[in-house]
Amino acid sequence: MEFQTNTTVEFNRHTDLLEKANSNRPHLIYQTVKPARLVDIVADSSSALGYTAKEAKQSLAKLPTYQLGKGDSITFDLGNHEVGHFSIHINACGSPMDAPLYLHFIFGELPVEIGVNGEPYNGVLSQSWLAEEFIHIDKLPTTLELPRRYACRYIKIEVIDSSPKWKAQFSHPQFIAESAVDLNTVTPLKTGDQLLDRIDEVSLKTLHDCMQDVFEDGPKRDRRLWIGDLRLQALANYETFDNTELVKRCLYLFGGLNAKDGWITTNVFTQNEPVPDDTFFFDYSLFFIDALADYVEHTKDYTTLTDLYPIAKLQMDEALKLVDSNNLVSLDPSRPVFVDWSMDFDRSARAQAILIYTLRHFISLTSSANKQTTSYNNTLNKLIESTRSHLFDKQKNLFVSGPNKEVNLASQIWMVLAQVLDENENVELMKNVQNTMFPVTGIATPYFYHHIVEALFMTNFKTAGINLIKRYWGKMVQEDADTFWEAFKPEDPSFSPYGSLAINSYCHAWSCTPAYLLRKYVI
Known part of the structure; x- marks a missing residue:
């Protein structure tokens, strides 16, 4: 997917909504963490990502005695x-x-980030996101407090140079961890299945570390509020930490910064004054409706609904302008559909399903706001009828997408979630999907695996849903994941959507959803 540059787009700044976003800013919780041990990062062909951490010969207890x-x-x-x-x-x-002391600090969420440091970087994202610092220190002794925030488990300090006449000694390392929530307030699941229980623990830690001043997509890189991540984080949050103020803050930020043409941006920068990105996805703008509907259903906060309903209505009304005379979505190239980082499948049927899915939520919101739903109900019926007529291949019992009538997994999953077919037909569709498209391959993100699992649970394939959680998220656990990753192809562990494992995020919001899926559908 290409980077969007839409510098001519003008944005609103609804000060009343932004003030409400600011009033729900969290007070972060801080915890002092001491290192557990010293390690060596070594190449390891048995590891999916090529590196592992092994106990060092050096002892943490003797750290102050070492001369580097x-x-x-x-x-x-x-x-x-x-x-x-x-x-x-x-x-x-x-x-x-x-002479000054010249140090190189490298921070890694996983051993691979430290292992590949020093190799030429050819990723498509800015090298400035690599978590490392080069620092000169002119006077010793000193307590060095690094000003930037890091997401990591491993911290490597290299002495680039000092002087032949003296060496450096290090002591009292500490890490001040921060989050908007307290991990100890949520009890991890005890299912009797050790792997499922560990998956839940890692999911909770992932969500915890992404809950900062906003729901961040990933604390290592981007550190932004993305709406695709938000809607999934919020669902997991409702089942666990239940910090509804943070959800409300994020909804108001998106609602307060929509474009002049109505569309909501995919993400907001929040390091200083909130700034909307000039990037737009058809599905992400519509997911504002979904996120707001989930929030209202969970909280019964009708004041927020009243404030944000006009913004939600704009998303739906603008999206419906893209529906053609056959009641099918005709996508605007400036509003692509995301789905997943795997880019080699047609997205038009999935866009149709997303419109139906979010229109259902919008009708619910409209009813809760005591507004007329008749025209939207009529539109929903037309969209469903046209989808069944034009996109459903009865012989294959599968949906097709695009001019070449492509059959892909994304289309089937989102048609199930959108409930385009009736309940029994949905079950038959998912049965056929499992027979013809499983085991799942070619999908790059936990974001889309979440939707596959939810479709299985919705159609009463509970065992299949649990098994997919264990095969996918469980594989990351088996690779010693403390938090779940942004991108992961089990059949291709070296995959990076950006061309470098060094830049991947290994704690990413959209991967936290087993904590939600297990609590909603299994326990």
């Missing part, structure tokens, strides 16, 4: 994934300090 000179290094293991700030005390030993 040019070319020496130490690597701390925090024991778990954390998000926050790192500090360490540094002293000099030997002759007087006749």
Whole structure:
């Protein structure tokens, strides 16, 4: 998917809505974390990503006694994934300090990020996102407090140079972790299945570390509020931490910054004053409706519904303008459909299903807002009828997509979720999907695997849904994931949507949903 640059797009700033977003800003919770051990990051062909952390010969207890000179290094293991700030005390030993200390810090969520550091970087995202720092220190002793926030488990410190006359000594390393919620307030599941229970623990940690000033997509990179991530994070949050104020804050941020033509952006930058990105997806704009509907259903907060209903209505009305005379979506190239980082399938049928799916939610919102639903109900019926007539191949018992009548997994899953067919037909469709399209391959993200699993649960294939959770998220657990990853193809572990494993996010919001799926459909 190409980067969008829409610099001519003008955005609204609804100050009343943005003020409400600000009033729901969380007070972060801080925790001091001490490293658990010293490790060496080594190449390991048995690891899916090629590197592993092994216990170092050095002892953490003896850290202050070690003297590090040019070319020496130490690597701390925090024991778990954390998000926050790192500090360490540094002293000099030997002759007087006749040159600055020159250090290289590398922060890794997984061993691979440290293992590949130093190799040429050819990723499509900015190299500035690589979590490393080069620092000169002119005076010792000092307690170095790094100003930037990091997401990591491993911290490597390399001495690039000091002087032949003296060496550096390190002591008192600590990491101040932060989150909008307290992990100890949620009890992990005890299903009797050790792998499912561990998947739930990792899901909770993933959600916890992505809940910051907003629901971030990933605390390592981007650190933005993305609406595709938000709608899934919010569902998991309702079943666990239940921090509804943070959801409300994010909804108001999106509602307060829509474009002049009505559309909601895919994401908002929130490091300073909130700024909407000039990137738009057809499905993400519509998912504002979905996220708002889930929030209202969970909280019964009709004040927020009243405030944000006009913004939700704009999303639906603008999307319906793209429906042609056959009652099929005719996509605008400036409003692509995301689905997944795998790009090699047609998305038109999926766009049709998403419109139906979100229109159902919008009708529910409209009814809750005490407004007329008749015209939208009529539109829904026309969309469903046309979808069944034009896109459903009765002989194959599968939906087709695009001019070549492509049959792909994304179309089937979203037609199930949109309930285009009746209940019994949906079951037969998912049975056929399992017979013809499983085992799942070619899907790159937990984001889309979530929707496959939910479609299985919705059609009463509970065992199949549990097995897919265990095969997909369980594979990450078996690769020592403390948090779940942004992108992962079990059949191609080296896959990166950006061309480099070093830039991938290994704690990503849209991967946290087993905590929701297990609590809603299994327990």
